[in-house]
Amino acid sequence: MDVTLQGIDPAALRALLFGCVSLLLSLHVWRWIRLRPGSRSRSAPGPPGPFAWPVIGNAAQMGGAPHLYFARLAQKYGNVFQIRLGSRTVVVLNGDSIKQALIKQGLDFAGRPDFTSFQYVSNGDSLAFGTITDWWKIHRKVVYSTVRMFSTGNPQTKRTFEGHVLSEIQELLQVFVDKSAQLRFFQPLTYLVVSTANIMSALCFGRRYSYEDEEFRQVVGRNDQFTQTVGAGSIVDVMPWLQYFPNPIKTIFENFKELNREFNQFIRDKVTEHRKTIQSSSIRDMTDAFIVSLDQQRDKSGLSLGKDYVSPTMGDIFGASQDTLSTAEQWIVLILVKYPEVQRRLQQEVDKVVDRGRLPSIQDQPRLPYVMAFIYEIMRFTSFVPLTIPHCTTADTSIMGYTVPKDTVIFINQWSINHDPALWSHPETFDPERFLDQDGVLNKDLTSSVLIFSLGKRRCVGEELSKLQLFLFVAVLAHQCHITADPDRPPSLEYLYGLTLKPQAFFISVSLRDRDGASRPETDEEARVESTSDQ
Numbered sequence: 003m004d005v006t007l008q009g010i011d012p013a014a015l016r017a018l019l020f021g022c023v024s025l026l027l028s029l030h031v032w033r034w035i036r037l038r039p040g041s042r043s044r045s046a047p048g049p050p051g052p053f054a055w056p057v058i059g060n061a062a063q064m065g066g067a068p069h070l071y072f073a074r075l076a077q078k079y080g081n082v083f084q085i086r087l088g089s090r091t092v093v094v095l096n097g098d099s100i101k102q103a104l105i106k107q108g109l110d111f112a113g114r115p116d117f118t119s120f121q122y123v124s125n126g127d128s129l130a131f132g133t134i135t136d137w138w139k140i141h142r143k144v145v146y147s148t149v150r151m152f153s154t155g156n157p158q159t160k161r162t163f164e165g166h167v168l169s170e171i172q173e174l175l176q177v178f179v180d181k182s183a184q185l186r187f188f189q190p191l192t193y194l195v196v197s198t199a200n201i202m203s204a205l206c207f208g209r210r211y212s213y214e215d216e217e218f219r220q221v222v223g224r225n226d227q228f229t230q231t232v233g234a235g236s237i238v239d240v241m242p243w244l245q246y247f248p249n250p251i252k253t254i255f256e257n258f259k260e261l262n263r264e265f266n267q268f269i270r271d272k273v274t275e276h277r278k279t280i281q282s283s284s285i286r287d288m289t290d291a292f293i294v295s296l297d298q299q300r301d302k303s304g305l306s307l308g309k310d311y312v313s314p315t316m317g318d319i320f321g322a323s324q325d326t327l328s329t330a331e332q333w334i335v336l337i338l339v340k341y342p343e344v345q346r347r348l349q350q351e352v353d354k355v356v357d358r359g360r361l362p363s364i365q366d367q368p369r370l371p372y373v374m375a376f377i378y379e380i381m382r383f384t385s386f387v388p389l390t391i392p393h394c395t396t397a398d399t400s401i402m403g404y405t406v407p408k409d410t411v412i413f414i415n416q417w418s419i420n421h422d423p424a425l426w427s428h429p430e431t432f433d434p435e436r437f438l439d440q441d442g443v444l445n446k447d448l449t450s451s452v453l454i455f456s457l458g459k460r461r462c463v464g465e466e467l468s469k470l471q472l473f474l475f476v477a478v479l480a481h482q483c484h485i486t487a488d489p490d491r492p493p494s495l496e497y498l499y500g501l502t503l504k505p506q507a508f509f510i511s512v513s514l515r516d517r518d519g520a521s522r523p524e525t526d527e528e529a530r531v532e533s534t535s536d537q
C-alpha cells in the first residue's frame with residue numbers, strides 16, 4: 003500500500019477521495035429521484051405510489067391478499083400506481099387502465115418479466131411464462147387453434163369434448179356418493195383435482211387415471227405450491243438472493259423446483275411415448291397434433307433442429323387447465339353449500355329444461371340462463387385468479403399520462419374490475435341475479451365485464467373450453483345431486499393467495515337426487531327447513 007501511495011501529495015489524495023464519494027452520492031441521489039414514485043422526468047411523470055422501505059420495498063405491506071392491498075392503494079393513488087418489491091419497480095394497473103394497456107397498447111404491455119421462478123416452468127420454454135418473441139407469436143397461434151380443435155372448434159369436437167366431461171363428472175359423483183356413505187362428510191379437493199386433470203388428460207394424452215393412482219395424484223396434487231410461487235408478488239422473484247441461505251422462502255422454492263422437475267418428467271415421458279407410436283394419418287389426441295404442427299413450424303422458422311417444443315406446450319396446457327379449473331370447481335361446490343337457496347334455484351331451473359331420462363348437454367345452455375349467471379357470479383365474486391400472470395413492458399411507454407420504462411414489471415389487478423362499485427351494485431354480495439334482466443335473460447354486456455381470463459395478446463387460450471366445462475359441471479351437479487355442508491364445520495370464504503385463490507379446506511356430503519330413479523320432490527316447506535338447518 004505504502005509503495006503505491008509514495009510520492010502522492012496527501013492533499014491531492016484527499017481531493018480524489020472526496021471527488022469519488024461526491025460522484026457516488028450524486029449518482030445515488032439521481033437514481034433515487036428518477037425511481038421515486040411520481041418523480042418527474044422531462045417527458046412525463048412516473049406513476050405515484052407509497053413510500054418504499056430499503057431492501058424489501060413494499061413487500062411486507064402486501065399481506066396475505068395483495069389484490070386487496072392494491073385495491074386500497076388504487077383508492078389513494080388512482081388506477082395506475084407503482085410500488086417497489088425488493089429490487090423491482092412494479093407498476094400496478096387497476097380498473098379502466100387495464101383495458102387501455104392490454105387492448106389499446108397491447109404489444110407494449112404483453113411481455114413477461116425474467117423472474118427466477120418462470121425459468122423453471124417447462125424448463126424455461128413455456129409459452130405462458132416466456133416473453134414475446136417471433137417464435138412466441140407462431141407458437142401461440144398453434145396452441146390457440148389446437149386447443150379449439152380438441153374442444154370448442156366445431157359441433158363435432160364439442161360433442162367429443164362433452165363426452166369426456168360428462169363421463170368424468172359421473173365418475174366423480176360416484177366417488178362423492180361413496181365417500182359420503184363411508185364418512186358422511188369428506189373433503190372434495192383431491193377428487194375435484196383428479197377429475198379435472200382426467201378430462202384434460204383424455205384430451206392431451208388420450209387416457210384417464212384412476213382416483214387411486216398414486217403417481218397421478220402426486221403429479222397433479224401440488225397445485226397450491228406451484229401457484230404460490232408464480233403468483234404476482236411471489237417473494238423469491240423480487241428478492242432472488244433469498245435462495246442462497248437457509249430460510250422458509252428457500253425451502254418453498256426448493257419444493258417448487260422439485261415439483262416442476264417431476265411434472266416436466268411426467269409430461270416428457272408422455273410425449274416420448276407418443277413420438278414412438280405416432281402416425282400422422284391418424285391424430286389420436288392433442289400431443290399428436292402438437293407433434294405434427296410444432297415440429298413443422300419449428301423447422302420452417304429455422305429454430306434449433308430437433309428441439310422439443312411439444313413437451314413445454316403440453317406442460318402449459320395440462321398445468322394451466324387443471325389448476326384453474328379444479329380451483330373453479332372447488333369454489334362452485336363451496337358456494338353451493340354456503341348458499342343452499344342458490345343450489346335449489348339451480349336445481350329448479352335445470353329440472354324445468356332437462357327431464358330425468360338424460361343428462362344436461364351443451365344444447366341446453368341457452369335455456370339455462372340462471373346456470374350461466376351463477377358461473378359468471380362465481381368468477382366475479384371469488385375472482386379466483388385475482389391478478390394475471392405478471393406482465394412486463396416490451397418498450398418505453400406511457401399509460402394514463404405516466405411514463406413506464408421498458409422491462410418494468412406490470413401487475414394486472416383483475417379483482418379491481420370485478421369488485422368496482424361503479425360497475426356492480428353491492429359487489430361483496432353473492433348474487434347471480436345481477437346478470438339477469440327482468441325477463442330472466444342473461445345480460446351479455448354485464449357478463450363480458452367480468453375479468454378473469456385477462457385480455458389482449460396474453461388472454462387465456464382456454465377460455466371457451468373452461469366456460470363449457472364449468473357449464474356442464476354446474477348443470478350436471480344441479481340435475482343429479484344435492485350437496486350439503488358439515489354443520490360442525492361451516493364453510494368459510496377465506497383463501498390462500500397465489501396465482502389462483504385456493505379456498506380453505508371444507509367438508510361436504512353428497513346424495514343423489516334420483517334415488518330409485520325418481521327425482522327427489524322439493525317442496526317449498528322442505529326447502530325452508532333445509533335452508534335453516536344448513537346455516
Ligand code: HEM
Nearest residue numbers: 130322323326327387390391454455456460462463464468
Ligand atoms: C377457469 C379457468 C381458467 C382461468 C380463470 C384462466 C385464466 C388465465 C389467466 C388470467 C391467464 C394469464 C393471462 C395474462 O397473463 O394476462 C391465463 C393464461 C393462460 N391460460 Fe388460462 N385460465 C383458465 C383455464 C385454462 C385452460 C383450460 C387452458 C388450456 C386449455 C388454459 C391455458 C392458458 C395458457 C396456455 C395461458 C398462457 C397464455 C399466454 O401467456 O399467452 N387456461 N389463463
